[in-house]
Amino acid sequence: MTAALDPGEEHTKFVEWAEDNGVTINGTAPAKFLDRGMGIVAARDLKKGDRIVHVKNTSLVHVALPSVKAFKLPDNVTVHGKLAASLALWYSDPSHDEYALWQAVWPTEEDFRSTMPIYYNKKLQDLLPIAASTLLTNQLTKLDKDWADLRPHLPSISKDLFTYTWLIVNTRTFYWNYPDLPNSHPRLPKRKNKLTGDDCYAMCPFMDYFNHSDVGCDPQADSKGYSVTADRAYKAGEEVFVSYGAHTNDFLLAEYGFILGSNMRDAIPLDHIILPVLDKEQTQALKEDGFYGNYTLFASGGSETICHRTQAVLRLLVLDSKRYSAFVGGDDDGDRERGKLYRYLVGLLTKYSRQVMDILEEVKGLKIYEVEGEKRRLQAKSGETEPGVRAGQKDTLVRRWKQIRDMVNGAIEELQT
Numbered sequence: 001m002t003a004a005l006d007p008g009e010e011h012t013k014f015v016e017w018a019e020d021n022g023v024t025i026n027g028t029a030p031a032k033f034l035d036r037g038m039g040i041v042a043a044r045d046l047k048k049g050d051r052i053v054h055v056k057n058t059s060l061v062h063v064a065l066p067s068v069k070a071f072k073l074p075d076n077v078t079v080h081g082k083l084a085a086s087l088a089l090w091y092s093d094p095s096h097d098e099y100a101l102w103q104a105v106w107p108t109e110e111d112f113r114s115t116m117p118i119y120y121n122k123k124l125q126d127l128l129p130i131a132a133s134t135l136l137t138n139q140l141t142k143l144d145k146d147w148a149d150l151r152p153h154l155p156s157i158s159k160d161l162f163t164y165t166w167l168i169v170n171t172r173t174f175y176w177n178y179p180d181l182p183n184s185h186p187r188l189p190k191r192k193n194k195l196t197g198d199d200c201y202a203m204c205p206f207m208d209y210f211n212h213s214d215v216g217c218d219p220q221a222d223s224k225g226y227s228v229t230a231d232r233a234y235k236a237g238e239e240v241f242v243s244y245g246a247h248t249n250d251f252l253l254a255e256y257g258f259i260l261g262s263n264m265r266d267a268i269p270l271d272h273i274i275l276p277v278l279d280k281e282q283t284q285a286l287k288e289d290g291f292y293g294n295y296t297l298f299a300s301g302g303s304e305t306i307c308h309r310t311q312a313v314l315r316l317l318v319l320d321s322k323r324y325s326a327f328v329g330g331d332d333d334g335d336r337e338r339g340k341l342y343r344y345l346v347g348l349l350t351k352y353s354r355q356v357m358d359i360l361e362e363v364k365g366l367k368i369y370e371v372e373g374e375k376r377r378l379q380a381k382s383g384e385t386e387p388g389v390r391a392g393q394k395d396t397l398v399r400r401w402k403q404i405r406d407m408v409n410g411a412i413e414e415l416q417t
């Protein structure tokens with residue numbers, strides 16, 4: 001258990017503000033941790049089923065708030081972009097103090113620079129595992145599009161500040177499938193006929209203190225607001241985690257800037273080792289059947305090592321199209337010739353394992369070069385020099401590649417038995 005430290009005065013003030021603004025806190029308190037910023041600890045022994053936090057629906061921050069609507073941001077901009085723009089406008093306006101105490105307890109831009117891959121230099125970004133790299137590319141595309149759409153409406157906001165608040169939204173937003181409420185309260189949205197997943201974002205002051213674990217409390221929303229209930233008994237002083245979802249470590253790294261030491265939801269894609277060995281006909285057959293790509297290797301300890309789709313493509317590669325068709329048609333051939341299938345995959349994984357070792361060595365050999373403060377800002381502004389590699393960034397990437405090495409080698413061993 002990592003030691004929980006006294007969070008400091010700004011957190012005490014924020015907790016008082018939260019309790020005055022629709023947040024009920026029951027037996028929990030924020031605490032500071034050395035390796036993950038703030039988190040929530042049990043302030044006394046908690047029983048399974050205790051409701052430990054409740055945030056009233058009128059305390060949520062979403063795009064239908066009158067104070068967000070007042071900015072008159074264009075309708076076609078994403079909810080993520082609108083929230084980021086609103087946070088940036090509030091943040092940079094000293095006369096707007098409604099959320100100042102909440103903003104004071106967020107991680108700083110400097111914290112994000114140490115952890116979020118979006119701030120890694122190009123060399124380090126190029127060394128991200130494929131799944132994290134793909135997510136990062138999508139993230140950058142979304143950020144750039146939001147900035148391009150909103151920039152004309154935010155003359156006083158810099159791209160740096162927008163990026164910071166965009167990441168605040170990215171790392172602190174909850175899915176809120178807001179209920180069908182008579183719009184009796186100006187702080188509550190009218191339910192639209194067609195809500196998409198991207199409409200249903202809300203920020204939850206105080207709830208956003210919870211750190212993630214693969215096994216943790218499951219935050220629940222209903223018409224009255226958002227709440228967290230203890231998933232088990234906790235001793236006073238123990239950290240209480242919630243689960244942000246069934247996320248792999250590459251997802252957590254790209255979207256939240258951390259990885260778990262042990263993650264039963266961890267997995268890596270196998271597309272980059274399988275797709276290149278398919279010939280034209282095999283590719284076409286897989287596409288027609290909806291079995292092209294999305295091949296996954298799961299962290300060991302789960303019920304299976306490879307996914308159903310990988311089982312299918314292996315049959316096409318190693319056996320024949322009849323056996324493959326029978327398998328995708330649901331006519332499972334059981335374990336017949338399993339040894340042959342797995343030997344083939346072990347060959348591919350063994351090659352990949354060597355590549356992983358090379359990448360790991362390259363990451364380990366990176367020189368740490370931290371440029372801080374004003375010098376970094378000036379360098380970034382001139383665009384001449386890439387930011388250096390920070391010790392924390394390198395450490396995370398080394399740990400991630402070691403996990404991938406162990407997953408691949410573990411699978412090789414398992415598939416041979």
Ligand SMILES: C[S@@+](CC[C@H](N)C(=O)[O-])C[C@H]1O[C@@H](n2cnc3c(N)ncnc32)[C@H](O)[C@@H]1O
Pocket residue numbers: 035036037038039105106107115171172208209210211212213255256257258259260
């Ligand atoms: C919703 S916030 C949680 C509160 C945050 N730790 C803070 O200081 O305000 C999400 C961020 O917390 C950090 N985080 C969450 N769970 C973590 C974990 N298990 N280990 C390390 N960092 C974690 C990551 O930086 C992530 O982007």
